[in-house]
Amino acid sequence: MPTPDVPLEKLGFLTLGTFDGDDPGPGMESTLQVAELGEQLGFDSVYLRHRHFQTGISSPIAIMAALSQRTSRIAMGTAVTPLGWENPLRMAEDLATVDILSGGRLEPGFSVGPPIHWDDVKAALYPDTADREDLTYERVARLLRMIRGEAVSTFAGTAGFEEFSARVEPHSPGLGDRIWYGAGSKRSTQWAAEQGLNLLTSNIIKPEDGDLEQDGKWDFAAIQQRQIALFKSHHPDGDGARVSQGLVVIPTDSATPEQRAKYEAYVAKRTPRTSAPMGPPGPGLLAAPDVLGTSDEVAEKLYADAAFREVREVVFALPFTFEHEDYVQILTDMATKLGPALGWKPSA
Template sequence: MPDPSTPLRRLGFLTIGLFDAADPGPGHESTLQVIELGEQLGFDSAWLRHRHLQHGISSPVAVLAAASQRTRRIELGTAVTPLAWENPLRLAEDLATVDVLSGGRLNPGLSVGPPMRWDDVKQALYPDTAEVEDFGYGRVERLLGMLRGEPVSGFSGTVGIEEFSDRVQPHSPGLADRTWYGGASLRSARWAGEHGLNLLTSSVVKAEEPGEDHDFASVQQAQVRLFREHHPAGAAARVSQGLVAVPTDSATREQREKYAAYAAARLPRTTSPQGPARLLFAPDLVGTSDQLAEQLHAHAGFREVDEVAFALPFSFEHDDYVQILTDLATRLGPALGWRPAP
């Protein structure tokens, strides 16, 4: 986004879908209701995170299948699916099925790398092949080829009364073009661009260059620009940003206090790179829509994009999400030049 006069084109949101381990049904239902509300408010997209072996949605593709039958327009995405947990062939079948059910609204977001807590889960996840599994970019390329309809079997034809295909079924044309890569480094941004993917950039990046340590926005800006430099579509290549932005316009006093305390508790991790990977976190943005719009227009990363998927804080209640989504759609979005879908 070159200047504040350029309107935000697409507005989405991202949620983790927390639930009670003793009674998971209501949490999943709340997530579906939030997606339905997003469509009613005119959001362009709704995205779900993966949370394996936690009390957040572990199977977003299954939840989005349900959401596809309760919505008609809003696009549905994963941000992101860690491919180390997936068999690309089976995942391709699931993604294509949900895309068909949704009428072509699915936007798969992907990432690579070893599973979180690899040493703890590898025996259950890959009991016979843990030492030879490749968790690199090749896993994405395999999945993309399958989504595009490349052969996965050396046989097609009829055996008895059964007909076999040599490519993933169902085949959903266009799904591969709606696939995104969740990148946090210059290397991943460049790779995603070279392979023609869309780019999801979030509130976490890697500080890799001297002088970057305390400037999240500049790091993110550099990654977005490098992505587009290497993408066939150039400046037109799609990038979606995913900061945490919590408008307080219609919030109660108790909600405002809760939101401010949440952001303050997470602020210390934003002051310097964290851990061996040197992860740099963006501060959570909390305030009125006018205040948030001013902060975003001054943000070097935000100024590079014209679509966003604001991340909802993980630990809030359903009523909080209703208030935040309503203010995003009716206050902050318009302050950024966005207009709701009809």
């Protein structure tokens, strides 16, 4: 529980990894350079968003494979991979391969449910099986069994000159303990805890019955605090369960006047969505306010956040429409100003 007297243990950041659709290379190289800078600045982790049919990272495993050869210490994760797009067995093989190549640094996060714009993409994604695909929690459970080394093939032994295993190969011991789940609802939060997963709680949450405050206003931090409490109460590790909070945080200590103006306009444009859940019918998704200011101002706001006081690690999200030099400034201020203001110390 970070307080002015108890230091934040782990500091990470999340990037969308945008690129120009007509010339993707420079944007992808920028993403790799941003992650390398994160390691140089002492960040504990870098997380990649996962996007399809957009000019953002569609294959974070490929990006993490490249990063595994360009970094040596920083942990790499996804926040989150929507598993409805993936074959769990092939995903287990790829994750274990990159985890081994990185020296055990992967911390992938997942979610379930139908892919976004399901009716538009299902014929391309699952032309013969779309109506029979299991897009429930069981899809994650399958992946977990495969990652944890359980037997999933009915054949093991020798066929000709070749040896076959009943488990997915390669197997990376320890990877199964580093899997995160991006939960938004109470049901998904409790399920993730009961599976022994780690919890990624972000700047988007689904409010439910009883979450509206007595004054008729929505309090994102209070809802998120209750989500974290629910998770810990059902997790085998209790209060020791890993929970990471993700908010959009923009320190401005070394920003130029032009950058500050850009950041302020970005936050102002997004603020209206924080007042009420988005999207009918019924309560939709509620967004947390972006946190903008000097590192001392940001730290003061975070210490006042009820959910922040319940976590030991954070993964702050980088705004997805900024330029490379903006990310350099923001990350540098996070590591050299904001992190220390929260009691965090950079990794060697």
